[in-house]
Structures are given as C-alpha cells and as structure tokens.
Amino acid sequence: MTEYGAIDLDKIYSERKYFLKNSIKIEPDDEEQEYLPKDRYKLVYFIILLHGIGTLIPWNMFISIAPQYFIDFKLQPANSSKPEYAVNFFSYLGVCSQFPNLVVNFLNLFIVVKDGLAPRIVLALFVLLASCMVTLIFVFIDTSYYTFGYFLITMLSVIILNSANGIYQNSMFGIIADFPPQYINASIMGMNFCGIFIAVLLIITTLGANDVQWSAFYYFLIALLVVVFCIVSFFILQKLVTYDISRQSKKDITH
Incomplete structure (x- = not known):
C-alpha cells in the first residue's frame, strides 16, 4: 500500500x-x-421521476379533497352550524402551509449540511409518512363533537407536512443538480404527472363518488403508498448511483 x-x-x-x-x-x-x-435499465431515471411525484402528491392530495372532506364533513359540528374556522378554512390553511415553506427556504440559504443531503431526505420522508398516517387514521374517527380540536390537529399536521416537504423538495433538487439534464427533466416530468393524476382523480371522485369519507381514505392512502415507495427507492438510489470520483477522493483526503 x-x-x-x-x-x-x-x-x-x-x-x-x-x-x-x-x-x-x-x-x-x-x-x-x-x-x-x-444507468442500467433507466432505474435512476425512474426513481428520480418517482421522487418528482413524491414531492407534490402528499400536499396536493390534501388540498384536492379539502373542500368536501374537511369543510363539509370533518369540521361540521353535530348540533350546530358551521363554525368560523371551517368557513375560513382555506385562509388558515394558506398561512399554515406557506409560512413553513418560507422559513425552510430561508434557513436553507444559510445552513450548511456537513453530512450531505441524504439524511435530510430520509428524515423528511419519514415525517411525511407519519403525517400521512395521522391524516389517514382520522378518516374514520368521528370528530363532530370536537371539531375545533380536530381543526388544531389538522393545522399542526399541515405545518409539519409542509416543513418536511420543503426540506425534501429542496434536498432532492440539490442532489439531482449534480446529474445530467435528463435527470432534472425526469423530476419535472414526475411533478407534471402528479398534477395530471390528481386532476383526473378529482374529476372521477367528483362525478362518481358519493361517499366523501371513502374518497378521502383512498386519496390519503395513495399519498401514503407513494411516500413509502419513495423511501424504499431512495435507499436503492444510493446503491445505484456511482458518485463523482473527485468528490470521493476529497472525502478520503479530509478523513
């Protein structure tokens, strides 16, 4: 040696x-x-495309079903009229979703990650998974007698979901920035596919589904499964990608 x-x-x-x-x-x-x-069998390409879908689908599933599910169903008290926080649900939702994104993007400008972006992506994905699971569990829980409590839980879930999603999305773009242009395009294609899929799903559920509870269940279940696939595929991605040799050499020198 x-x-x-x-x-x-x-x-x-x-x-x-x-x-x-x-x-x-x-x-x-x-x-x-x-x-x-x-990129054997285009596995890296399709994994990045999947993560393009994963960066958008949890939040887009949430807001697509929100009018029917949250406003007209979950936040409707048993023995009274619709409360103010249900009427102005989207106003509260906008603040609780956009403010975490703003904070995450601001912090991302100044915080340097020493251990790379992969740990942040994994952590963010597991937080997204937990958020989707909580939302899914509440689908079949009767909240008509504590709508304000459920409203607070929902807003907290929105803050956590958007914070994690902001970290996830920024970190994924940070990783694929080192890839050739076609891989960046794969991520954008995934986002486009996500938008088309949700639009078609919304049309189907609006025209053909009469049970908003089951519709919401399938919405959140799809989001949950996509996040699970993203978690599994990200671990696979790290084994498939051959990293830049100069970066590896620098890592050996500094350690």
Whole structure:
C-alpha cells in the first residue's frame, strides 16, 4: 500500500478504475471529455421521476379533497352550524402551509449540511409518512363533537407536512443538480404527472363518488403508498448511483 500522509493512494486509484469501468464516455460540444455513471435499465431515471411525484402528491392530495372532506364533513359540528374556522378554512390553511415553506427556504440559504443531503431526505420522508398516517387514521374517527380540536390537529399536521416537504423538495433538487439534464427533466416530468393524476382523480371522485369519507381514505392512502415507495427507492438510489470520483477522493483526503 502506497500512502502519502493520511491519503491512501491505492484506494483512490482503485475507486477511479471502478468509476471509469462503470461509466460511459461522452464528448460534449466543448470537446471536453466527461464521464457519466451508467444507468442500467433507466432505474435512476425512474426513481428520480418517482421522487418528482413524491414531492407534490402528499400536499396536493390534501388540498384536492379539502373542500368536501374537511369543510363539509370533518369540521361540521353535530348540533350546530358551521363554525368560523371551517368557513375560513382555506385562509388558515394558506398561512399554515406557506409560512413553513418560507422559513425552510430561508434557513436553507444559510445552513450548511456537513453530512450531505441524504439524511435530510430520509428524515423528511419519514415525517411525511407519519403525517400521512395521522391524516389517514382520522378518516374514520368521528370528530363532530370536537371539531375545533380536530381543526388544531389538522393545522399542526399541515405545518409539519409542509416543513418536511420543503426540506425534501429542496434536498432532492440539490442532489439531482449534480446529474445530467435528463435527470432534472425526469423530476419535472414526475411533478407534471402528479398534477395530471390528481386532476383526473378529482374529476372521477367528483362525478362518481358519493361517499366523501371513502374518497378521502383512498386519496390519503395513495399519498401514503407513494411516500413509502419513495423511501424504499431512495435507499436503492444510493446503491445505484456511482458518485463523482473527485468528490470521493476529497472525502478520503479530509478523513
């Protein structure tokens, strides 16, 4: 083993050989040679597309069913008229959803993550999973006798969901920024697909579904399953991607 100080040159050399062996060589317009990781069976592409869906679907499912489910059903007291917080539900919802996003984006400008973005993504996904589970559990719980309490729980859930989603979305864009343009496009395509899917689902449930409780259950269940798939696929993604060899070398040198 050849060493210079704390640097293991043999290890760096072997990693470079592995990287080049598992890469495809391209020649851009500026005639500079670059190496890109191989994407066998387009797995990385489709995983990033899935995460494009995952960054939007929990919140979009929530607000799509909100008028029928929250305002007309869950926040309707048993023996009285609709309260003020139900009438102005979307005003409260807007504040509780946008303010966390603003704070997260502001903090993201100044907080440097030493351990990389992956831990933040995993943590955010599990928080999203917990938020979806809580919302799903309350679907079949009668809240007509404590609508204000349920309203507070809902607003707290919205704050947590949007905070986690802001971290998740920003971190995913931070990761795919190192990928070639087609992978960034995959994330955007996932977001577009999410919007189309929810729009079609909303049309179907509006025209054909009479039971808002079961409609909400399926909405939140789909969001929950997508988040689960995103969690599993992110761990797979880390094993599929061959990271930049220069970054790996710097990591070896600094450690």
